[in-house]
Amino acid sequence: MVAERLGWRLLDSGALYRAVGYAAGMAGLDLSDVEAVTRCAQGTKIQFRAAADGGETRVIVNGHDATDELRTETAGAAASAIASMPSVREALVALQLGFRKLPGLVADGRDMGTVIFPDAQYKVFLTASAVERAKRRYKQLKEKGLSVTLAGLQREIEARDSRDASRAVAPLKPAADALLVDTTGMGIDEVVAKVFAVVQP
Template sequence: MSRSPVVPVLAIDGPSGSGKGTVSRLVADHLGWRLLDSGALYRAVGYAAGMAGLDLSDAEAVTRCAETTKIQFRAAADGGDTRVIVNGHDATDELRTETAGAAASAIASVPSVRQALVALQLGFRKAPGLVADGRDMGTVIFPDAPFKVFLTASAAERAKRRYKQLKEKGLSVTLAGLQREIEARDSRDASRAVAPLKPAVDAVLVDSTGMGIGDVVAKVLAVVKL
């Protein structure tokens, strides 16, 4: 009996603010592949936990939340960013806040939460291919991915990008405060015991500091050899 062909995966890992989300979406559109925003899953669980008034340090309660939260991705009617539906509520905008990011980082350090979301992430691997955006896509979730990129940028650069995004949304933030949050999150993500943020040994490092989005996308697409 012949084996089914393996669906190719491009794993794009990297720290917060490195541009993974935008780059992954553009690359997926170019290739005609599916897209997995794994960070949105963790943000969605963090959001659901917050709405339920849970203590994020209560591993058992947060794990139950991860197991029961209903998360759906829907294409935007206007062709914009994919909408994320959490327990029936369109939480896309809420999930982009720094609060949601901090909550995601906190619960991502809980092994049982990560395990609860593994099967959900693996289910995104469908033909013709998958672009998987996250922090452990190439090291833990899809270690057999034939294409891997570790996308990064300096903390100062990432803070500037985030500052611009949030100010455009009318939010009150400071550049210094955002850089401190990014550096703290980098340290927390890199030092956690489970699935720490680090490049896969076979990943191609792409530093986007000072680069335009088009150049970054071109560098990432060059990794995919079909």
């Protein structure tokens, strides 16, 4: 919503890692095989396509619209696992940097302000309790007709947070100059307003 209102490009870096994890899974790769997953990251073709009706941006992986599959917690767990691999991260850095073009870019991701775009003019670190994020994800996935449990989602989110915060490469942490916004209990419009207060004070 922020990128759309500003007329800027959008980079969902999490979708890139989910896409590689998805492609690796479809190829039957062992996600602990660093060399194989790195080759997969280097060879996977990922495209973002704006929906004609202004809806959710579609993610095309090797010619297949994998948007719905990428939003599952299985894809999130795969993304978290491969995101700890330096060679995979290196393979995706150039792709991410290529999104930075005029008039501007909204980059959404766990290391955007610390690793990929440390010189970004505006940095906002959004957080929320694991319970809150599980409720949001539960609502999203149930609307897509997927069978999930709230407790299971919360466990997966907490495990992912722990993995991402403790990994040696690009651990999950806010940039020193980022504005921290706890979105627990907030609606989407309130969160967007908080971000706009930073970008357009």
